[in-house]
Amino acid sequence: MKINKNIAISDNGFVFNPNTGESFSVNQLGVDIINQLKNDETLDKITEEIITKYSVDEATAEKDLSDFIGLLQHHSLIESNEKK
Protein backbone atom coordinates (compact mmCIF):
# COMPACT_ATOMS: atom_id res chain seq x y z
CA MET A 1 0.00 0.00 0.00
CA LYS A 2 1.36 3.36 -1.00
CA ILE A 3 0.00 6.81 -0.38
CA ASN A 4 0.22 9.18 -3.29
CA LYS A 5 3.08 11.36 -2.11
CA ASN A 6 2.08 14.32 -4.23
CA ILE A 7 -0.93 15.06 -2.16
CA ALA A 8 -0.72 18.28 -0.23
CA ILE A 9 -1.99 18.40 3.31
CA SER A 10 -2.26 21.43 5.56
CA ASP A 11 -2.05 21.40 9.35
CA ASN A 12 -5.68 22.24 9.68
CA GLY A 13 -7.00 19.44 7.55
CA PHE A 14 -7.24 20.37 3.91
CA VAL A 15 -6.03 17.76 1.48
CA PHE A 16 -5.48 18.43 -2.15
CA ASN A 17 -4.77 15.79 -4.75
CA PRO A 18 -2.90 17.42 -7.65
CA ASN A 19 -3.44 14.37 -9.87
CA THR A 20 -7.18 14.79 -9.90
CA GLY A 21 -7.71 18.37 -8.70
CA GLU A 22 -9.94 17.12 -5.89
CA SER A 23 -9.96 18.60 -2.41
CA PHE A 24 -10.93 16.98 0.86
CA SER A 25 -11.26 17.91 4.46
CA VAL A 26 -9.97 15.58 7.15
CA ASN A 27 -10.07 15.76 10.91
CA GLN A 28 -6.99 15.90 13.11
CA LEU A 29 -6.45 12.18 13.47
CA GLY A 30 -6.90 11.85 9.71
CA VAL A 31 -4.16 14.44 9.20
CA ASP A 32 -1.84 12.54 11.54
CA ILE A 33 -2.48 9.26 9.77
CA ILE A 34 -1.93 10.68 6.28
CA ASN A 35 1.31 12.27 7.43
CA GLN A 36 2.48 8.97 8.87
CA LEU A 37 1.56 7.16 5.68
CA LYS A 38 3.61 9.69 3.75
CA ASN A 39 6.51 8.76 6.02
CA ASP A 40 6.01 5.11 5.09
CA GLU A 41 4.92 4.02 8.55
CA THR A 42 3.32 0.58 8.75
CA LEU A 43 -0.32 0.20 9.76
CA ASP A 44 0.72 -1.64 12.92
CA LYS A 45 2.98 1.21 13.91
CA ILE A 46 0.25 3.76 13.22
CA THR A 47 -2.29 1.81 15.30
CA GLU A 48 0.21 1.65 18.12
CA GLU A 49 0.72 5.43 17.93
CA ILE A 50 -3.01 6.02 18.03
CA ILE A 51 -3.59 3.93 21.10
CA THR A 52 -0.73 5.53 23.01
CA LYS A 53 -1.90 9.02 22.13
CA TYR A 54 -5.69 8.68 22.35
CA SER A 55 -8.04 7.02 24.78
CA VAL A 56 -9.21 4.19 22.54
CA ASP A 57 -8.92 0.42 22.59
CA GLU A 58 -6.84 -1.44 20.06
CA ALA A 59 -9.72 -3.17 18.28
CA THR A 60 -11.58 0.10 17.62
CA ALA A 61 -8.42 1.86 16.51
CA GLU A 62 -7.60 -0.94 14.07
CA LYS A 63 -11.10 -1.11 12.68
CA ASP A 64 -11.36 2.66 12.21
CA LEU A 65 -7.92 2.81 10.66
CA SER A 66 -8.73 0.16 8.10
CA ASP A 67 -12.03 1.89 7.38
CA PHE A 68 -10.15 5.16 6.85
CA ILE A 69 -7.63 3.46 4.57
CA GLY A 70 -10.58 2.14 2.57
CA LEU A 71 -11.83 5.70 2.14
CA LEU A 72 -8.41 6.91 1.03
CA GLN A 73 -8.40 4.13 -1.57
CA HIS A 74 -11.90 5.05 -2.66
CA HIS A 75 -10.76 8.62 -3.23
CA SER A 76 -7.64 7.42 -5.09
CA LEU A 77 -5.32 8.91 -2.53
CA ILE A 78 -3.74 5.51 -2.11
CA GLU A 79 -2.50 3.51 -5.05
CA SER A 80 -4.53 0.34 -4.72
CA ASN A 81 -2.78 -1.81 -7.30
CA GLU A 82 -1.17 -3.93 -4.62
CA LYS A 83 -2.52 -7.29 -3.51
CA LYS A 84 -4.31 -7.30 -0.18
Added chain:
Amino acid sequence: MEKLRYERPVIKKLETGMPNKFGLRTEYYPKTQIDGVSIKELIKEHGSPLFVISENTIRSTYQQAKRAFTTRYPKVQFAWSYKTNYLNAVCNVYHQEGSWAEVVSGFEYDKAIANGVNGKKIIFNGPDKSRNDLTKAIKNDSILHIDHLDELYTIIELADELNKKPRVAIRVNMDTGIYPMWDRFGFNYENGQAWDALNKIMRSGKMDLVGLHTHIGTFMLSPNAYSIATSKLVDLALGLQQKYNHEIHYLDLGGGFCSRNTLKGAYLPGDDTNPTFDDYAEAITTVLINSSFPQEKMPTLILETGRALIDDAGYLITSVIANKRLSGGKRATIIDAGVNIMFTSFWYEHKITPAQNFTHYSEDTVLYGPLCMNIDVIRESISLPLLNKGDQMVIHSVGAYNMTQWMQFITLRPKIVLIDMDERVHVIRDKETIEDIENQESTPDYLKKFNL
Protein backbone atom coordinates in the same frame (compact mmCIF):
# COMPACT_ATOMS: atom_id res chain seq x y z
CA MET B 1 0.70 11.86 29.88
CA GLU B 2 -3.03 12.22 29.70
CA LYS B 3 -4.53 10.69 26.59
CA LEU B 4 -6.41 12.77 24.06
CA ARG B 5 -10.08 12.31 23.38
CA TYR B 6 -10.53 9.94 20.45
CA GLU B 7 -12.40 10.90 17.34
CA ARG B 8 -12.27 8.40 14.51
CA PRO B 9 -10.39 9.52 11.41
CA VAL B 10 -12.62 10.88 8.67
CA ILE B 11 -12.14 12.31 5.23
CA LYS B 12 -14.76 14.14 3.24
CA LYS B 13 -14.62 15.24 -0.34
CA LEU B 14 -15.30 18.94 -0.82
CA GLU B 15 -17.99 19.20 -3.46
CA THR B 16 -19.27 22.73 -3.28
CA GLY B 17 -17.50 25.85 -4.39
CA MET B 18 -14.76 23.79 -5.94
CA PRO B 19 -12.10 26.04 -7.35
CA ASN B 20 -11.50 25.59 -11.03
CA LYS B 21 -8.49 26.79 -12.90
CA PHE B 22 -10.02 30.26 -13.04
CA GLY B 23 -10.11 30.51 -9.27
CA LEU B 24 -13.18 30.88 -7.15
CA ARG B 25 -15.99 33.14 -8.14
CA THR B 26 -15.20 35.95 -5.75
CA GLU B 27 -18.58 37.20 -4.65
CA TYR B 28 -22.24 36.80 -5.28
CA TYR B 29 -23.22 40.16 -3.88
CA PRO B 30 -21.86 43.59 -4.77
CA LYS B 31 -19.97 45.54 -2.15
CA THR B 32 -21.75 48.87 -2.28
CA GLN B 33 -20.54 50.30 1.03
CA ILE B 34 -17.74 50.09 3.55
CA ASP B 35 -18.73 50.47 7.19
CA GLY B 36 -21.97 52.13 6.15
CA VAL B 37 -20.37 54.63 3.77
CA SER B 38 -21.44 54.40 0.13
CA ILE B 39 -18.66 53.58 -2.29
CA LYS B 40 -20.17 55.72 -5.04
CA GLU B 41 -20.19 58.68 -2.63
CA LEU B 42 -16.60 58.04 -1.61
CA ILE B 43 -15.47 58.06 -5.22
CA LYS B 44 -17.52 61.15 -6.04
CA GLU B 45 -15.97 63.01 -3.12
CA HIS B 46 -12.38 61.74 -3.18
CA GLY B 47 -11.72 60.41 -6.67
CA SER B 48 -10.59 57.04 -7.96
CA PRO B 49 -8.61 55.01 -7.11
CA LEU B 50 -9.01 55.43 -3.38
CA PHE B 51 -7.60 53.56 -0.41
CA VAL B 52 -10.10 53.18 2.42
CA ILE B 53 -9.22 52.07 5.92
CA SER B 54 -11.79 50.81 8.39
CA GLU B 55 -10.98 51.84 11.96
CA ASN B 56 -13.63 49.43 13.13
CA THR B 57 -11.89 46.49 11.47
CA ILE B 58 -8.49 47.54 12.84
CA ARG B 59 -9.82 47.64 16.38
CA SER B 60 -11.86 44.47 16.21
CA THR B 61 -9.03 42.49 14.59
CA TYR B 62 -6.59 43.76 17.17
CA GLN B 63 -8.92 42.84 20.00
CA GLN B 64 -9.46 39.41 18.55
CA ALA B 65 -5.70 38.81 18.30
CA LYS B 66 -5.11 40.14 21.78
CA ARG B 67 -7.84 37.95 23.22
CA ALA B 68 -6.38 34.84 21.55
CA PHE B 69 -3.15 35.41 23.47
CA THR B 70 -4.28 36.93 26.76
CA THR B 71 -6.78 34.16 27.40
CA ARG B 72 -3.88 31.71 27.22
CA TYR B 73 -0.99 33.62 28.73
CA PRO B 74 -0.91 36.37 31.37
CA LYS B 75 1.69 38.78 30.00
CA VAL B 76 1.27 39.81 26.38
CA GLN B 77 2.37 43.00 24.64
CA PHE B 78 1.85 43.88 20.99
CA ALA B 79 4.22 46.28 19.23
CA TRP B 80 2.88 47.76 16.00
CA SER B 81 5.14 46.95 13.07
CA TYR B 82 5.47 50.39 11.47
CA LYS B 83 6.71 49.14 8.13
CA THR B 84 3.45 47.29 7.57
CA ASN B 85 1.50 50.54 7.52
CA TYR B 86 3.00 53.69 9.02
CA LEU B 87 0.29 56.18 8.27
CA ASN B 88 0.21 58.15 11.51
CA ALA B 89 -3.54 57.77 11.92
CA VAL B 90 -3.23 54.01 11.60
CA CYS B 91 -0.30 53.78 14.04
CA ASN B 92 -2.21 55.84 16.56
CA VAL B 93 -5.23 53.55 16.46
CA TYR B 94 -2.87 50.75 17.51
CA HIS B 95 -1.24 52.94 20.15
CA GLN B 96 -4.69 53.78 21.52
CA GLU B 97 -5.34 50.06 21.72
CA GLY B 98 -2.18 49.65 23.79
CA SER B 99 0.39 48.65 21.19
CA TRP B 100 3.99 49.74 21.48
CA ALA B 101 5.92 50.67 18.33
CA GLU B 102 8.26 48.36 16.44
CA VAL B 103 10.47 50.25 14.00
CA VAL B 104 13.26 49.25 11.63
CA SER B 105 14.83 52.54 10.59
CA GLY B 106 15.67 56.01 11.82
CA PHE B 107 12.80 57.31 9.71
CA GLU B 108 10.30 55.02 11.40
CA TYR B 109 11.83 55.75 14.79
CA ASP B 110 11.31 59.49 14.30
CA LYS B 111 7.74 58.83 13.19
CA ALA B 112 7.00 56.89 16.36
CA ILE B 113 8.48 59.64 18.54
CA ALA B 114 6.53 62.29 16.61
CA ASN B 115 3.36 60.25 17.15
CA GLY B 116 4.03 60.63 20.86
CA VAL B 117 5.14 57.11 21.70
CA ASN B 118 7.20 56.96 24.90
CA GLY B 119 10.79 56.09 23.92
CA LYS B 120 10.76 53.18 26.39
CA LYS B 121 7.98 51.59 24.37
CA ILE B 122 9.76 51.63 21.06
CA ILE B 123 11.48 48.48 19.86
CA PHE B 124 14.21 49.28 17.37
CA ASN B 125 14.90 46.42 14.93
CA GLY B 126 16.76 46.16 11.68
CA PRO B 127 20.30 45.91 10.33
CA ASP B 128 20.71 49.61 9.51
CA LYS B 129 20.70 51.76 12.62
CA SER B 130 23.12 54.64 12.21
CA ARG B 131 25.29 55.86 15.08
CA ASN B 132 23.00 58.82 15.23
CA ASP B 133 19.89 56.62 15.43
CA LEU B 134 21.47 54.50 18.15
CA THR B 135 22.47 57.55 20.17
CA LYS B 136 18.95 58.94 20.01
CA ALA B 137 17.41 55.61 20.95
CA ILE B 138 19.80 55.05 23.85
CA LYS B 139 19.07 58.50 25.25
CA ASN B 140 15.34 57.72 25.03
CA ASP B 141 15.77 54.33 26.75
CA SER B 142 14.32 52.54 23.74
CA ILE B 143 14.99 48.85 23.28
CA LEU B 144 17.65 47.99 20.72
CA HIS B 145 17.38 44.62 19.03
CA ILE B 146 20.93 43.96 17.95
CA ASP B 147 21.28 42.52 14.46
CA HIS B 148 25.04 42.00 14.04
CA LEU B 149 28.36 42.27 15.87
CA ASP B 150 29.28 45.60 14.30
CA GLU B 151 26.21 47.06 15.87
CA LEU B 152 26.99 45.39 19.20
CA TYR B 153 30.43 47.01 19.30
CA THR B 154 29.02 50.42 18.36
CA ILE B 155 26.55 50.14 21.23
CA ILE B 156 29.38 49.29 23.65
CA GLU B 157 31.21 52.43 22.49
CA LEU B 158 28.10 54.56 22.83
CA ALA B 159 27.40 53.19 26.29
CA ASP B 160 30.75 54.62 27.43
CA GLU B 161 30.32 57.83 25.51
CA LEU B 162 26.82 58.51 26.82
CA ASN B 163 27.46 56.97 30.21
CA LYS B 164 24.25 54.98 29.95
CA LYS B 165 23.35 51.33 30.06
CA PRO B 166 21.45 50.69 26.82
CA ARG B 167 18.50 48.29 27.00
CA VAL B 168 19.14 45.58 24.45
CA ALA B 169 18.02 42.23 23.09
CA ILE B 170 19.50 40.19 20.28
CA ARG B 171 17.68 39.05 17.21
CA VAL B 172 18.05 35.31 16.84
CA ASN B 173 17.60 33.42 13.60
CA MET B 174 17.01 29.70 13.61
CA ASP B 175 15.84 26.60 11.85
CA THR B 176 12.12 26.17 12.50
CA GLY B 177 11.62 23.59 9.79
CA ILE B 178 10.55 26.27 7.35
CA TYR B 179 12.12 26.77 3.96
CA PRO B 180 13.61 29.22 3.15
CA MET B 181 15.18 29.84 6.51
CA TRP B 182 15.68 33.51 7.24
CA ASP B 183 19.28 33.53 8.39
CA ARG B 184 20.36 36.94 7.21
CA PHE B 185 19.06 38.85 10.21
CA GLY B 186 20.47 38.48 13.68
CA PHE B 187 22.55 35.72 15.22
CA ASN B 188 22.11 32.04 14.47
CA TYR B 189 20.84 29.72 17.19
CA GLU B 190 22.09 26.41 15.86
CA ASN B 191 25.70 27.35 15.17
CA GLY B 192 26.28 29.12 18.46
CA GLN B 193 26.42 32.71 17.15
CA ALA B 194 23.53 33.65 19.39
CA TRP B 195 25.34 32.41 22.49
CA ASP B 196 28.48 34.12 21.36
CA ALA B 197 26.64 37.46 21.18
CA LEU B 198 24.92 36.87 24.52
CA ASN B 199 28.25 36.09 26.17
CA LYS B 200 29.74 39.29 24.75
CA ILE B 201 26.85 41.33 26.10
CA MET B 202 26.93 39.73 29.53
CA ARG B 203 30.71 39.93 29.88
CA SER B 204 30.87 43.56 28.76
CA GLY B 205 28.59 44.57 31.60
CA LYS B 206 27.72 47.69 29.63
CA MET B 207 24.24 46.78 28.48
CA ASP B 208 21.02 45.74 30.11
CA LEU B 209 19.98 42.55 28.32
CA VAL B 210 16.20 42.74 28.65
CA GLY B 211 14.91 40.30 26.06
CA LEU B 212 15.35 37.92 23.15
CA HIS B 213 13.88 38.43 19.72
CA THR B 214 13.20 36.43 16.60
CA HIS B 215 11.16 37.01 13.45
CA ILE B 216 11.07 33.71 11.61
CA GLY B 217 9.45 34.80 8.36
CA THR B 218 6.26 36.23 6.99
CA PHE B 219 2.93 34.62 6.09
CA MET B 220 3.88 31.52 8.03
CA LEU B 221 1.39 28.79 7.21
CA SER B 222 2.64 26.53 9.97
CA PRO B 223 1.88 27.42 13.61
CA ASN B 224 4.27 24.67 14.58
CA ALA B 225 7.21 26.78 13.40
CA TYR B 226 6.30 29.18 16.24
CA SER B 227 6.39 26.37 18.78
CA ILE B 228 9.90 25.55 17.66
CA ALA B 229 10.95 29.21 17.70
CA THR B 230 9.49 29.72 21.16
CA SER B 231 11.25 26.70 22.57
CA LYS B 232 14.57 27.88 21.17
CA LEU B 233 14.18 31.33 22.73
CA VAL B 234 13.09 29.73 26.00
CA ASP B 235 16.19 27.59 25.88
CA LEU B 236 18.43 30.67 25.54
CA ALA B 237 16.59 32.50 28.32
CA LEU B 238 16.89 29.58 30.72
CA GLY B 239 20.55 29.24 29.77
CA LEU B 240 21.16 32.89 30.68
CA GLN B 241 19.46 32.30 34.00
CA GLN B 242 21.66 29.33 34.70
CA LYS B 243 24.93 30.72 33.44
CA TYR B 244 24.71 34.34 34.56
CA ASN B 245 21.81 34.25 36.98
CA HIS B 246 20.34 36.82 34.61
CA GLU B 247 16.65 37.23 34.12
CA ILE B 248 15.12 38.11 30.76
CA HIS B 249 12.00 40.29 30.84
CA TYR B 250 10.50 39.32 27.53
CA LEU B 251 10.58 37.00 24.55
CA ASP B 252 9.64 38.70 21.28
CA LEU B 253 8.35 36.27 18.65
CA GLY B 254 8.23 38.91 15.91
CA GLY B 255 5.52 38.98 13.24
CA GLY B 256 4.67 36.63 10.42
CA PHE B 257 1.12 35.46 11.07
CA CYS B 258 -0.97 34.96 7.93
CA SER B 259 -3.75 37.34 7.12
CA ARG B 260 -6.92 35.95 5.52
CA ASN B 261 -5.54 36.62 2.06
CA THR B 262 -5.05 33.84 -0.48
CA LEU B 263 -1.52 33.22 -1.64
CA LYS B 264 -1.01 32.95 -5.37
CA GLY B 265 -1.21 29.38 -6.53
CA ALA B 266 -3.18 28.22 -3.48
CA TYR B 267 -6.14 26.05 -4.37
CA LEU B 268 -8.37 27.05 -1.52
CA PRO B 269 -9.19 30.51 -0.24
CA GLY B 270 -6.91 31.68 2.57
CA ASP B 271 -9.97 32.50 4.60
CA ASP B 272 -10.72 28.78 4.93
CA THR B 273 -7.24 27.40 5.29
CA ASN B 274 -4.85 29.91 6.90
CA PRO B 275 -4.14 29.43 10.60
CA THR B 276 -6.07 31.69 12.96
CA PHE B 277 -4.78 33.84 15.84
CA ASP B 278 -5.94 31.06 18.13
CA ASP B 279 -3.81 28.51 16.29
CA TYR B 280 -0.69 30.67 16.63
CA ALA B 281 -1.47 31.59 20.22
CA GLU B 282 -1.90 27.95 21.13
CA ALA B 283 1.42 27.03 19.49
CA ILE B 284 3.38 29.75 21.28
CA THR B 285 1.79 29.85 24.71
CA THR B 286 1.74 26.08 25.18
CA VAL B 287 5.52 26.08 24.94
CA LEU B 288 5.83 29.03 27.34
CA ILE B 289 3.49 27.57 29.90
CA ASN B 290 5.16 24.18 29.80
CA SER B 291 8.63 25.70 30.09
CA SER B 292 10.49 25.66 33.37
CA PHE B 293 10.33 29.39 34.13
CA PRO B 294 9.26 29.87 37.73
CA GLN B 295 5.61 30.94 37.84
CA GLU B 296 6.36 34.47 39.06
CA LYS B 297 9.12 34.97 36.52
CA MET B 298 7.36 34.14 33.28
CA PRO B 299 8.65 36.50 30.59
CA THR B 300 6.33 38.90 28.80
CA LEU B 301 5.42 37.70 25.33
CA ILE B 302 5.92 40.46 22.77
CA LEU B 303 4.38 40.19 19.30
CA GLU B 304 5.20 42.37 16.30
CA THR B 305 2.27 41.18 14.23
CA GLY B 306 1.87 43.23 11.07
CA ARG B 307 -0.13 42.02 8.11
CA ALA B 308 -2.51 39.80 10.05
CA LEU B 309 -3.68 42.84 12.03
CA ILE B 310 -4.12 45.35 9.23
CA ASP B 311 -4.72 43.52 5.95
CA ASP B 312 -8.48 43.17 6.28
CA ALA B 313 -8.93 46.79 7.34
CA GLY B 314 -7.72 48.13 3.99
CA TYR B 315 -9.69 48.38 0.75
CA LEU B 316 -8.80 49.82 -2.60
CA ILE B 317 -11.67 51.16 -4.66
CA THR B 318 -10.84 51.24 -8.34
CA SER B 319 -12.73 52.07 -11.54
CA VAL B 320 -12.96 50.33 -14.88
CA ILE B 321 -11.16 52.19 -17.67
CA ALA B 322 -11.88 49.80 -20.51
CA ASN B 323 -12.70 46.24 -21.55
CA LYS B 324 -10.87 44.30 -24.22
CA ARG B 325 -10.86 40.90 -25.83
CA LEU B 326 -7.36 39.47 -26.05
CA SER B 327 -6.18 37.68 -29.16
CA GLY B 328 -6.77 34.30 -27.56
CA GLY B 329 -10.37 35.19 -26.79
CA LYS B 330 -9.89 35.96 -23.12
CA ARG B 331 -11.58 38.96 -21.63
CA ALA B 332 -9.38 41.74 -20.22
CA THR B 333 -10.47 44.60 -18.03
CA ILE B 334 -8.26 47.62 -17.44
CA ILE B 335 -8.66 49.38 -14.12
CA ASP B 336 -7.19 52.60 -12.77
CA ALA B 337 -5.07 50.97 -10.03
CA GLY B 338 -1.74 49.45 -11.01
CA VAL B 339 0.79 47.24 -9.30
CA ASN B 340 2.78 50.33 -8.30
CA ILE B 341 0.17 50.96 -5.59
CA MET B 342 -0.86 47.30 -5.24
CA PHE B 343 2.46 45.67 -4.48
CA THR B 344 0.75 42.72 -2.81
CA SER B 345 -0.89 41.64 -6.06
CA PHE B 346 2.45 39.96 -6.77
CA TRP B 347 1.80 37.69 -3.76
CA TYR B 348 -1.92 37.38 -3.32
CA GLU B 349 -4.99 36.59 -5.30
CA HIS B 350 -6.87 39.45 -3.76
CA LYS B 351 -10.59 39.10 -3.39
CA ILE B 352 -12.26 41.58 -5.72
CA THR B 353 -15.93 42.51 -5.65
CA PRO B 354 -17.96 44.68 -8.01
CA ALA B 355 -19.31 47.78 -6.28
CA GLN B 356 -22.67 47.81 -8.06
CA ASN B 357 -25.37 45.28 -8.85
CA PHE B 358 -24.56 42.81 -11.56
CA THR B 359 -26.11 39.96 -13.47
CA HIS B 360 -25.06 36.44 -12.73
CA TYR B 361 -23.35 35.89 -16.00
CA SER B 362 -19.65 36.01 -15.37
CA GLU B 363 -16.55 35.43 -17.38
CA ASP B 364 -12.95 34.55 -16.78
CA THR B 365 -11.13 37.87 -16.89
CA VAL B 366 -7.62 39.19 -16.59
CA LEU B 367 -7.40 42.45 -14.64
CA TYR B 368 -4.78 44.88 -15.85
CA GLY B 369 -3.65 48.08 -14.20
CA PRO B 370 -3.12 51.31 -16.17
CA LEU B 371 0.68 51.27 -16.31
CA CYS B 372 2.24 50.83 -19.69
CA MET B 373 4.04 47.75 -18.49
CA ASN B 374 3.56 44.08 -19.04
CA ILE B 375 3.94 43.22 -15.36
CA ASP B 376 0.98 45.38 -14.45
CA VAL B 377 -1.48 42.60 -13.68
CA ILE B 378 -3.74 42.79 -10.63
CA ARG B 379 -5.35 39.37 -11.14
CA GLU B 380 -4.34 36.92 -13.84
CA SER B 381 -7.61 35.10 -13.77
CA ILE B 382 -10.75 36.01 -11.98
CA SER B 383 -14.33 35.17 -12.66
CA LEU B 384 -16.11 38.50 -12.84
CA PRO B 385 -19.49 39.68 -14.06
CA LEU B 386 -19.50 42.06 -16.99
CA LEU B 387 -18.47 45.51 -15.86
CA ASN B 388 -18.71 48.68 -17.86
CA LYS B 389 -16.39 51.59 -18.20
CA GLY B 390 -16.80 53.77 -15.12
CA ASP B 391 -18.04 50.92 -12.89
CA GLN B 392 -16.21 50.39 -9.62
CA MET B 393 -14.78 47.36 -7.95
CA VAL B 394 -13.39 46.87 -4.47
CA ILE B 395 -10.10 45.10 -3.86
CA HIS B 396 -10.18 43.59 -0.39
CA SER B 397 -7.53 43.07 2.29
CA VAL B 398 -4.92 45.51 1.03
CA GLY B 399 -4.08 47.12 4.39
CA ALA B 400 -0.58 45.67 4.80
CA TYR B 401 2.50 46.93 2.97
CA ASN B 402 0.74 48.54 -0.02
CA MET B 403 0.59 51.96 1.61
CA THR B 404 4.28 51.82 2.56
CA GLN B 405 5.81 50.05 -0.42
CA TRP B 406 3.86 51.89 -3.10
CA MET B 407 5.73 53.70 -5.81
CA GLN B 408 5.09 56.94 -7.56
CA PHE B 409 5.18 55.97 -11.21
CA ILE B 410 3.81 57.80 -14.28
CA THR B 411 0.97 59.22 -12.21
CA LEU B 412 0.32 60.42 -8.67
CA ARG B 413 -0.48 58.31 -5.67
CA PRO B 414 -4.10 58.43 -4.55
CA LYS B 415 -5.76 59.62 -1.38
CA ILE B 416 -6.22 57.49 1.68
CA VAL B 417 -9.30 57.91 3.83
CA LEU B 418 -10.18 56.43 7.20
CA ILE B 419 -13.74 55.60 8.16
CA ASP B 420 -14.02 56.09 11.92
CA MET B 421 -16.15 54.22 14.43
CA ASP B 422 -19.05 56.62 13.78
CA GLU B 423 -18.95 56.23 10.01
CA ARG B 424 -17.30 59.59 9.49
CA VAL B 425 -14.75 59.85 6.69
CA HIS B 426 -11.35 61.47 7.31
CA VAL B 427 -8.67 62.07 4.71
CA ILE B 428 -5.51 60.71 6.39
CA ARG B 429 -3.21 61.14 3.41
CA ASP B 430 -3.93 63.51 0.60
CA LYS B 431 -3.50 62.77 -3.08
CA GLU B 432 -0.03 63.63 -4.28
CA THR B 433 0.32 66.72 -6.42
CA ILE B 434 2.76 67.36 -9.19
CA GLU B 435 4.40 69.99 -6.94
CA ASP B 436 5.17 67.32 -4.31
CA ILE B 437 7.24 65.55 -6.90
CA GLU B 438 8.71 68.55 -8.72
CA ASN B 439 9.83 70.20 -5.48
CA GLN B 440 12.37 67.44 -4.98
CA GLU B 441 13.98 68.11 -8.34
CA SER B 442 16.32 70.73 -9.61
CA THR B 443 17.43 71.29 -13.18
CA PRO B 444 20.92 72.74 -13.71
CA ASP B 445 20.73 76.15 -15.43
CA TYR B 446 22.47 75.00 -18.57
CA LEU B 447 19.77 72.34 -19.07
CA LYS B 448 16.88 74.74 -18.77
CA LYS B 449 16.83 75.82 -22.42
CA PHE B 450 16.54 73.89 -25.63
CA ASN B 451 15.36 74.47 -29.17
CA LEU B 452 13.18 71.87 -30.74
